[in-house]
Amino acid sequence: MSAAARRLDGKWIGISVSEPSEVGVHGGKRHAKESARPAAGVGIEHVREAIVRLTRTLLRAGANLAYGGDLRPDGFTRVLFAVARDEAQRSDVKWTQRLAGYLAWPADETLTRDERARLIHLSRMVTIRPAGLDKLGVLPAALAPHERQHWAGISLATMRAAMQRGGRKDDDGDVMPPLDARVVVGGKLTGYSGFMPGILEEAALALEAEVPLFVFGGFGGAAGLLGRLLAGEAGAEEFVHRRRDELKQRAIPESDAFPPPADLLGRLLKVAQKKRPWRALRTGLGEAEVQRMCTTRDVSAICRIARDGLAAALDRDGGP
């Protein structure tokens, strides 16, 4: 591959991709939920195609990818590993750990030694376990379900902040760099694991760190809501209500919803209320281009915008 094609060489891009809440996996069969229609034209296969082609495009452009997630059999992390393995095999350049996986408690417990060994040339691994958990004096397995949910939320929030800001050591003891940019696609708006939808939390952290944030909202979900907020099509109320409803449904008092996400929520809302909210994304794209980025379902266009936009934005910023 030509040097010109590897314009993202050495950059660390955080990638947040998951199925939007409107399409789901139920009982082994994928189908659109009746109660929440998927975005027009879209099913779970389209999101999966986007995951494969977007990660492939970024890897071929030379980027390193950081992601946070668990190792469930049908999840994004598995797809990412499969694409990375495939790319490593077809590449004539030696691959050395171009992925960084952040595993937050309790997902860190799902990584077996066998699996870690198999991933050694593909991915660095960073495990996050909140300090307070060990000070409780009880074994995590003995926690009541609501306590477990609470600590899992804290763990995810800590993990997302650590991924954005860098500074944590991976399992070889090397310090992880901060992210240069963040790309978000899809994402759950209901039934998520933390105190707020993970994609929104990660987007807010990118805004806080003032790194380029690429929002592909065409498939709906959390990225879709974020896209509509930026376009002025959704108000801050929808955003707040959705989160409040979800916390209520899961019996988590808002006061318990860990302070940082509340600040992050405020940051997102502040951006959404700006006169030109798209500027805060630091993508270097104009209003019309941002609008296309936030709404397109064309996977080829998503790949083009991500690759060329990231290269231009990071060239301009001079990288980390």
Next chain:
Amino acid sequence: MPRATRSRSLRLHVVWHARLDAGAEYARSIYDWFRGDPGDLARCGTGIPVEYHVGDADGVEWTDFAPDCLHVVVLLVDDGFVLERALRAAVRSLGGRGNVVLVPVALHPAAFDLDGPMASRNFLRIDLASEVPGPASVERRCGRLRRLLTHLVARMVARTDAGTHAAGFAPFDPHEPPRKLSIFVSHAKFDGRDEAARLRMAILAHGQLDAFFDESDIAVGSDWERALNDAAKRGSGAMLVLLTSAYASRRWCVRELRMARRPQRVAPGVYSVVPVRALDALSGAESPLLAELAGVPIQRPGGGADGGDAVIDALVRDVVLQAYWAELADRFRRAHEGPAPFVALTCVPDARLIAEVFAAEGLMPSRRCRFAFAGTAVAEETVGDWQRLFPRAEFVALESLETGS
């Protein structure tokens, strides 16, 4: 009746009522087959785009029906669909558009009683009366739906004339139906005669296909070449190689294969080969690997009732995909800027095919050009090998041109 305008692209839409439990399974089956299963990294996203539309009492939210594209709208008509007035009205709103083909699929007997644009259509029938409804029957129905739809779309690719431009896509005119897709069964008479005859029957049993082989259908030599060439130019030819132990040692077999794999110009700078698939019928005796089979998918017939049906289905789909890629390549060629010429081949190439395209375009191997090809799974080392033979060519997959990578 005026000739239908041929569209430069193709898109499939699947429409179902929100209450149809198996709707998403039918849709996924069509998506995986035509667009490429996202779990199959070599095919993911390389084929024909498929969109989903779930309807209910609010109707259907259609996406943009681009005017330069032929839209094949597959309607999964169950009882919920029949009873939903808003959904029927949404479908009626598509009637009369020249670039929209409605393909209703009967999932309930009442489907045939619908009025409006669906009334005059031939329904795809995927039910067998003897079948007990259940998950297994949905899977079987998905298979039948894929097959019928593939045949239907293949007829939109094929045309009656052998033009010099990429075939494009058009709803077939019932007054001037295209010729059936012709599948040539290439085999060695020494040890493949019986199996070839059986395959021929299997192909004919598909209903929408013609099958021929050199023994009884066409004379050996130029007539055979012309028949295959004409079929290739019309976008209606494909070859099934019956790979027996004697096949590689038969001069005529190799010649047939070489003929089929000779790049044909389907648009300025754009080349296709006749889609070829091979059925593994090796007996265990030694057989050399033919260079002409490079890049040709080889598979074993499935057990039981399959009898080669899976490979026949895949071959018909290859015809459709080649036409889709030819249009895609032609679009990139027209958009191409710069002094170096743009050439494209609508399959995964090997050095011989690349050399033939260079020769057909009158390009010296040292000439600078942009060479596009179909397929995403080519190793960088392989591209490096091509680069050594054609040092100033820039090799790029069609998918990479789409994504700009």
